[in-house]
Amino acid sequence: MRQLLSFLCLSLLSVNVFSAAASAADSDYHEQLNLRPLPQSALLASFNFRSNTTVAEFEKGNFRFFPRSLGQILQHAGTRELHLRFSLGRWDAETWGARPWDGAREGGTGVELWAWLEANTDDEADHKWLTLTNALSGLFCASLNFIDGTRTTRPVVSFQPEGDHASLANMHLLYGVLPHEVVCTENLTPFLKLLPCKGKAGIASLLDGHKLFDASWQSMAIDVRPICPTAGGDCVLQIEQTIDMVLDIDRSKRPRGNPIPRPPSGHDLPCDTSKPYHAHDTCFPADHTANQDWSLSQIFGKPMKGVPSTRSVFVSEGVRETRNPDGLSQCFEIPPSTELEMALPVPEDATLPVTITPETPLLYAERSFTGHGQERGGVQTILRNPSPTTPVDFIYMESLPWFMRIYLHTMSARLSPTPNSTTTTDQTDLIQQVYYRPALDRFRATQLEVRMRVPPAATVVLTYDFEKSILRYTEYPPDANRGFDVAAAVITILDPNQEQQEGGRRIALRTTSLLCSLPTPDFSMPYNVIIFTSTAIALAFGGMFNILVRRFVAADEGPEGGLAVLGKLKGRLKGLKGRLKK
């Protein structure tokens, strides 16, 4: 490993996204772990692994840090840029604030995949997309092969290529999502295998399935994109692997052998002693107020430990520390072959702030179903702009399954009356632009992209109604009564400064997915009836028909054939007997 550098950044009071300068010309590899305490004893751990390879070498098949397995799939499927997401849980924006990486490295619950493919026609693109999904399905042990025509859309404005492409003329953007896919360790293992050290060294050694999938929210992302330096020079192909997880410190600190949250003994319980009724058997709990002490090995279950100015941090030797000038974060550069230990004790001065309020996101979005019953329903998305001054422009994208037939004419956006809103924006320009591609039954999904604007300090409710179609008997999944998952809506916030320009800073966020219950037949009933009647009919008919059709004759009247064979056998047996007697 030529330039294996591990960075560990711990930011306490502000967001600090560390980025190592990538030398464009060479193959290189960077990794970085960003730890950020969040309110309510949560901890955000962002793992980032990045490596480059020149496009020339990639095309020749010389893979160095770039994983060969993935590289060959990309070459075979003509993929120029790829984004793959595995996510679980939900990001609690109210408590945790803005999303890491501006939401660019996360997906909705389940699996999300979008890619720019080079193809001359749509059909060719579809064909390559099929190749790509099937190959990735095998590589990542996920049901990506189920991303068929009914789950694929071609977003128009929501996604922009991140890499530098010579021309977008022959590029097709395809987007597919599997909201019901449960992300688990079998997806993590292939993910780690793409790394040069396969999770054996560096920060990747902290990644452990038990901890990762016990997190309150986690997202694994793979991004492959070509980058061409503006100054000119060789283009490089960059692969970036990101894992973000929000750990509950209390939960993570539980010993692995005893993960059951038994009630602590009475005297270990932190109590609010100021209550008048406080006694040895009466305790008003004082949770979520105390500072949490933690160390890397406690949280990740493995040794590797690091941190900030206001709280003392104990670090193992040989680690180069860089303090950020603002005093809110510290970075540690870890040389190879060093084991990192880091512990964060409880500060002696309890008045010190543990975390400051996280950065407020530009927009809060919450989506839910309205209505009840099996015939029709509605979707309601509440979009709240917390900023008192700036409006938010964004694109709201839904990719709905075909069995939700939306009524576009019912789509409306209205300002929710909030007590402190004084804006009198005309309600008509909340929706600025709509791109809609209706579904075809059993063939194509609905695609809806809405460009909207939420005025400052306002809440906009976007609603539309839909009708639930009745599926065919065989189209139901085995757990039909669970309902059908509807993929998360993708909201892309456009940079207010560089409106409508490509390459401007875009912030993405996703709503939670939904569970839509369709009219479901009672499967056991038809089966019972069918099985019972067919058995009865088969028995009765079989016996009857046999008697009706067959002619009974005495044995000597019948044709020879079977009986002749029997006779021959008998003769032979007799012959045998005779021989034996002799």
Next chain:
Amino acid sequence: MLKLSLTRAVAYIDRLPLFTRLAIVLAVGAEVLGVLPWWDVRAWGRLEPDEIGLATMYRTNTFPLIHTDVLHLIVNLLAVTPMLERFEAEHGTLTSVALFMGPLSTIPALIYVGIERFLLRANTAIMGASIWGFLLLGVEAIRHSRSTPYLVINGQQTIPTWAVPIALLLVVAVLMPGSSALGHLCGLGVGYAFGLGYIKFLAPPERVLRWIEGKLKLRTWLPYYVSVDQKVYGRPIMMPIIIHGAVASVLQLRRDPRMLKVPPYLSLLCILVGVAWLFLLPLDQYSRRTYISENALLPGQVHTYFGGSDQNVFRAYKHEVDELAGKSNTEVNDKLEPIIKGLGLKTARQNFTYHAAGHTYAGENLYAILQAPRGDATEAIVLVAAWENVKHEINRNGIPLALTLLRYFKRWSLWSKDIILLVTPDSIAGPQAWVDAYHDAHDPARVSSLPLKSGLLQGAIAIDYAQEGRFDSLHIVYDGVNGQLPNLDLINSIVNIAQGQMGIGVALQEMWHHDNGYPDRLRTMLRGMLKQGLGLASGPHSSFIPYHVDAVTLRPFGEGWQDEMAMGRVIEGSFRSLNNLLEHLHQSFFFYLLMQRERFVSIGTYLPSAMLVAANFTIMAIALWVKSGQPREAATPKSKTDTPAAPATAERDLFLPLGVVALIQSLSIIPLYLFNHAPESALTPLFALFTLLSTLLPITLSHLLPPTPSPQQQYHLIQSFSLLLLGMFLSTLATLNFSLAMITGLFAVPLSFLRPVASPAGKIVVGGVLLNLISPSAVLLAAAGYWGLDVTSVLREAAVGWQVCGTYSPVVVWCVWWPAWVAAGVVVLGERKGGKEKEA
């Protein structure tokens, strides 16, 4: 030609010859003897191969006369009687006796015993007359095949006629469970042999028979005796039932005036069977043991850890809640909200205002969402703790318990569904407002929308724990609004967890002591039906059920040694079970009657009783319609002997009867509106006024009716339409709310038997007294008096149910039952001109 008419059927039965009668009587008698507890006729008389010895030879003769049950008897008699009758007519009574009491029973029996004993080495007992049936079929088939040896199908396939009984035998063997194919085959074989004449020698010689006949003079003193000389060589019937004949006979049946005498008895029979059916349900044979249908629930399979220092926390929360007693709703919420926020949950509030019976039911719901640690807000379970229960007691232990549980749940990472804690100020309006708003079915003017939401609700459990101190058992309240019920799996799981895992007893329907005997089961079932029929909300869970969210309320009761932590563990276990659910609860029953915590009947078993009661109205309606179409001359007892040549239907004048029924139906909107919108103070006077007016209404209406040529027909039609509507409404309702349909149906039963009364005294007795005794108002008064309630509170509850929960029982009472009653009143009192005309 076979004509299925009543007269012919009666004549046929009249003509049955002696031995056939004897066989029927013996078989029926044996069946009747079967009820004797000290003598098991079946065990005595059946053909049991291993029991056959010299002393038990009688069995080879008795077994055809003994049947396993009534159904078996009926089927066999229906099949055997016609053939036996023909056999006797052909061969004479004496021969039949000699053959059937002798060789024709014994030979197949011995063949059967031989095969069973020596070939199959089994011991299957058989009984029943079907062996005679197949024997006779065999005889018939052989004889028939002499004239037509082959049945030709499609002109190609030919079937030998003699094989048809074999086909029949196979069908019977397949379709009839427990029928002995071997026994039938033995009978059939002997039948073939007899038909072919191989065993004709067994029949006693004619000479001897004649001699006996002559000596005993049997022909003179034995009725229905078929003499040896009388015998006819019969018509071969290989039962080609001629459809044309059947249709014709049905048509003829319709014209038979006697048919009109049947419906009242038929509908009375329906009612009696319906009620008797209901009373059979608690028996072991008709109810079933409960079982867990959804395997994912795994109730009681997890260890529960709630307890220990959580009790310290519980005590602290209880102190906090005790301080809040008597404070206003907002103050309570102001105090509880920071505590819940301190647990790390998101909270929100919701205001609601309902107006019912002149009162305002307003308040503020507080709810909190514990987001599933790894979940995605797609599904949620609700824990409801109302501040006050239905009896307006403060939920002193329930609210601290819910808070402590939420704090405990927060520590687990295994939740796959969000957990919502809902604290409502009362047990009816608050939950209703919240659930309505959750599903966006609320009226924004009265109920505010929810600022915070989660996914689909998969289940809800309400804690009603107002009792202080330790408790003994758990009371599960499960009735929803309008008699809708939660999935039986939910109740079963909780029973399983409480009883099986925690050792806490479970009671239903306020049956604090239940010995699992018939009276207690019946009482539990009837209480359940009454609650279902009233359709009111019985707890905070009731409002959830109409939205297909399965919910129950748990209320601890009694003095015992179970503490709050035990209650908490029951809820923990139930939540763990609900959390396991992959699919929405759908496996088990939604329509059932529970009669003990582990016994129930499902809809398939109990529905017929309500349907029968509803059917009685329809039967009467049809009968009245037919009656109304009969010309008046038909009533005169003349020239009945010759069959009516033409249908001679009187022309029906439909306009007036339809108008009257429609008018009465539309008038029913008035009481519905008045009682649901009047203020409480006005309810009693209004009720008195309404009772008076509705008493007068039938009299007024019957006087206002314009004179028509045929008032009799008119009243028949009015009653017919009214009963038709009633029957239709009730049978539809029975599928939605069985109990309500049953109760209303039973109260309305007299309406189908009321007939126009001609005499003035009769009018006063029937119209003035009897009619008013069965009026909805009188029943309401009587019921209120029986339960010690005043009418005002009953009407207020109904109005609250209507305004808040959408209870539709008032609609059934005022718009289904009351119009039927008024129509019946019109019919009873209306015979004004009709009577005169009739006399004239």
